Amino acid sequence: MHPAPSVIIFTVLSGLGFGLLTYLGLGAINPTGLAAFGFFTLAYGLAVGGLLASTLHLGNPKKALLAFTQWRTSWLSREAWLSVLALVLMGFYALGAIFFGTHMRLLGALGAALSIATVLSTSMIYAQLKTVPRWNQWPTPLLFLVFALSGGAILAAQPYIAFILLLITGIVLLLHWLNGDGRFAATGSTMETATGLGHIGKVRLLEPPHTGTNYLMKEMVYVVGRKHALRLRLIALSLAVVLPALILLAFPSSHFAIVVAILSHLVGAFAARWLFFAEAEHVVGLYYGKR
Amino acid sequence: MTQLPTHTDKKLGLVIDLDICVGCHACVVACKGWNDQGYGAPLSDQDPYGSNPAGTFLNRVHSYEITQENGPAQVVHFPKSCLHCDDAPCVTVCPTGASYKRSEDGIVLVNEDACIGCGLCAWACPYGAREMDQAAGIMKKCTLCVDRIYNENLPEIDREPACVRTCPTGARAFGDLSDPDSAVSRSVAERGGFDLMPELGTKPINQYLPPRAKGLGQDIDVLAPLLDIQPEPTGIVGWLDKLLGKP
Incomplete structure (x- = not known):
């Protein structure tokens, strides 16, 4: 398969960003104020930057919003939903940490779960394809998950x-x-x-x-x-x-x-x-x- | 909707006879010609007159050589376009709903207004039936000439896919494969039509008819009786043979 830079950058960076969000949401680190601002900027920069890079390989990115419609069958559509839900929920969690010095535990845990689900749905875009046997194996979702979690752990110190x-x-x-x-x-x-x-x-x-x-x-x-x-x-x-x-x-x-x-x-x-x-x-x- | 229909009223498709195809590529040209002028974005070419031409086609003809254990090698020309699979993996992966299978006749189509050009459907297809048009950024595929087969402005004889209509040897047939009495279904039953890559579970509608058996042990040289080969030389050659003791 053609290793398109946009897709490589997307999967690596967004995986890392959602990995860091997982640790932030689970309370492995509980930064407040400016430190929290730094951590969340980094996590959002990676996750959103990666997602934006993924739109570069689209032939018609102007219609990208339609990708939210087919979540019943399409892993790509599920990824779109899960990533937005994770980013929105963690956004509220981040606001609490940055401006009010509070960590809303339940919200954070939910955001962390959605972040992991996002990474897994990204991996399923590849793992579902019977036409690419090397991807169509159970270690593929595991690989995306451990990369996100280990990279996230390094960033979360x-x-x-x-x-x-x-x-x-x-x-x-x-x-x-x-x-x-x-x-x-x-x-x-x-x-x-x-x-x-x-x-x-x-x-x-x-x-x-x-x-x-x-x-x-x-x-x-x-x-x-x-x-x-x-x-x-x-x-x-x-x-x-x-x-x-x-x-x-x-x-x-x-x-x-x-x-x-x-x-x-x-x-x-x-x-x-x-x-x-x-x-x-x-x-x-x-x-x-x-x- | 990218959910596959549970049932299609018809299963329109092609039956391709590998015994008859001579590899003339007329179907490739006819397909490109027809699909450049009507339905959806035209099939573009890149660098068509330059040193590295490339372009979008919905139908292509490969040629294979098959070597047998006992017998001569055999050349098979192999036209390939969308197989309009019953369990089409290209449809379910589509995030926007652009890719769909029609419940009335089973044709797999792309709604070009909704296609974002992500290319995932082309990855999901084992047969290489989908090509992203490089000018339009939209996924193109065989429509089974949906704008011909129901088109009442065309004479009835032309209401079949352009590739079928143009094939000079009749190697391509179009029909309803869900009807066991249709001409295409009967030829599949008689000739042992088969699926491509059945192990991937796509349940293709299009069927391929195998080439008829050829090989040694069969008198395939139709000119043999005309070649006047004398097993025993006569005349002066025969006299020489006898004189010099031919083994």
Whole structure:
């Protein structure tokens, strides 16, 4: 799948923002006044910035409000609702913390639950697609969730929680990669099932339907850069998980360490998310003799 | 509404005969031609006369080579457009309700006024039936020529999809696949029509008829009787053979 920068930025940043909102809502930290303003600005900047980035890949963003109508069937529509509900509820919670120094516990807990639900609904947009076997596996929602919670924990200055969650993130990342490597084969889709001609013999593409490229090939038959996959996996795992975990363990009370840890984590998360797209193979590639 | 209808009165679709298709791409051209002038945003091209042309098409013809264990390789031309699936995954993922399946005839359509161009339906389709038009930013797909098949301004013979109407070999047939007595349903039953990628559970309406068996062990060389091959040479060649002791 084509790793569109807008979608990578959207999933990573909004996940991080909603992760931080989760900790704020649950009362893991209870800032008031100016400190609360800082925390909530950061969380909203990431969450809303990410959501705005996602509209960049729309062909017709001016009609984006219609995306709220189909929540009965569409995960994308559910994500739109959940994100707005989470942001509105946490907005009231933030007003209380910033201007009145109070933390409305029930409201915060509800906002935190909606923030987690938003991250999960984002992940389901990908996990629901049977056509992309690497995404269509149960570790996918888990992966989005642990990335949001571990990144959020670093931003919420919770070094020990972050350390444990980063280790879990590493395990889930490995699980997603290793399980994902066998997913395409497990679906049983081949050029023979795609063409229905397997009863005759082995099928190969003799002539593609067009000499140039097209939308399908650019969007779904993206094979560029997969040869660097192993190196990028190592980079993603080291920067997103190992390095920030070690930094937080070594300097748990240093603000500077938190900044370094979150920057390293972000770079690693971007690499992991780039791989999430670039390594994912769509079954339509079979019609083009590619994967 | 992106909920799939529980029942469709008809199941209009195509039956594509892989035995007959010669890969002339006339259906591709006819489809592009018709869908450029009526229904919805036109199918744009990018850099059409340049070095890297690309464009939106609703129907494309792949060509495959099938190698057999015992027998010659076989070439199959493979036209592919939207299969108007009964369990269409492209419909349910749509966040705006632009993508829908009609309960009256089962045609899957895009309401272009509501399409935001997110591309998720194209991701959900296993067959590559949907292409985002790069000029309009709107998802395009086969409409089964919904603006032809019910169009009373056209002569009756033209009230079928442009690809079917234009096919010079009759490799594409249009009809109601929910009616077991329709011509398309009967040909599917007789010839063993099949679904594409049945393992993905999309329940396509369009059916493909397999190529008829070809291969060694069959006298497929219609010119053989005309080739005057003498098993035993006669005359001077025969005398030479005998003299020199042909093995």
